[in-house]
Amino acid sequence: MKFDLDKAWRDAMSLLKANLGLLVTIAGVFYFLPYAAATSFIPEMSQLANPGAGMNADAMMAVMQSMVAKYWWLFLALMIVGGIGNLAMLALMRQRAKPTVAEALETGVKSIATYLGAQVIQAGLIVLVIFFLVGLPGVVGGRALAALGMVLAFVVTLYIIIKLTLVSPVIAMDGEMNPVAAIRKSWTLTKGNSLRLFLFFALLVIAFLVISSVVSLVATLLLAFASAEIASFGMAVVEAATNAIAVVVGACILAAIHAQLARLHSRDEITIEI
Structure with a gap:
């Protein structure tokens, strides 16, 4: 059987309804x-979130590079804290031996090293893809070959991201503490459903972009007559709330996908054995 997009969404909403208070608290x-x-x-973050009329792509890239170079330690801390929160939310939605909030947070703390290790491996794979499909062809064949390589690298990178989507649920919900094993299991669970997962995530991303754009526009209009400081703070709160809501819904979706694909995988194994 194949991955059912509609069932995944319904299951995710059921998980959200059943755990809403605790998930919102953690988020x-x-x-x-x-x-x-x-x-x-970080003033640059507000500047990037609300670019001025004269800021083009090159200017935004320069601001981003400067911001990362200056505040890399803060972004690393945010990544670790966010990773713990994400793992805790996923652990909270385990179907078997449903944990308390304290136990879910403990799982998040204990699993963060595994999670970061898996992220490093994934980043390494993507870097290798870019090197072999863009870097080397660019040196050997010039811009035309590099441009073709960029298209191929984009497709392969998306494929890798889709295949490793379930790394976090595997770590938090299955208790896998080996990053390589977590990557291998995610790759196995998503086998045969990569295209369906891509379409599902593409629809979710489009929906999120539309909703977040509308929310940002409404917030901008409401804060238009406020002082610069209040407007900046208000937009920071709105963006943080939007991201937190997206993270909560995303955790429920990952948990639902993991549960469905795990059931399908187990059913396939039983069928093969019979």
Whole structure:
């Protein structure tokens, strides 16, 4: 059987309804507050979120590079804190031996090293793809071959991201503490459903972009007559809240996908044995 997009969404909404209070609390502590504080602390983040009329792509890239070079330690801290929160939310939605909030947070803390290790491996794979499909062809064959390589690298990178989508649920919900084993299991669970998962995530991303754009536009209009400081703080709060909500819904979706694909995988194994 194949991955059912509609069932995944319905299961995700059921998980959200059943765990809403606890998930919002964790997201508030591990996503909303840190992101809102970082946005207020780093002026470049507000500048990128609300670029001026004269800021083109090159100017935005320059601001981003300067910001990363200056505040890399803060982004690393946000990544660790956010990773713990994400793992805790996923652990909270385990179907078997449903944990308490304290146990879910403990899982997040204990699993963060595995999670970061898997992220490093994934980043390494993507770097290798770019090197072999863009870097080398660019040196050997010039711009035309490099441009073709960029298209291929984009497709392969998307494929890798889709195949490793379930790394976090495998770590938090299955208790896998080996990053390589977590990557291997995610790759196995998504086998035969990569295209369906891509379409599902593409629809979710489009929906999120539309909703976040509308929310940002409404917030901008409401804060238009406020002082610059209040407007900046207000937009930081709105963006942090939007991201926190997206993280909560995303965790429920990953948990639902993991549960469905795990059931399908087990059913396939039983069929093969019979």
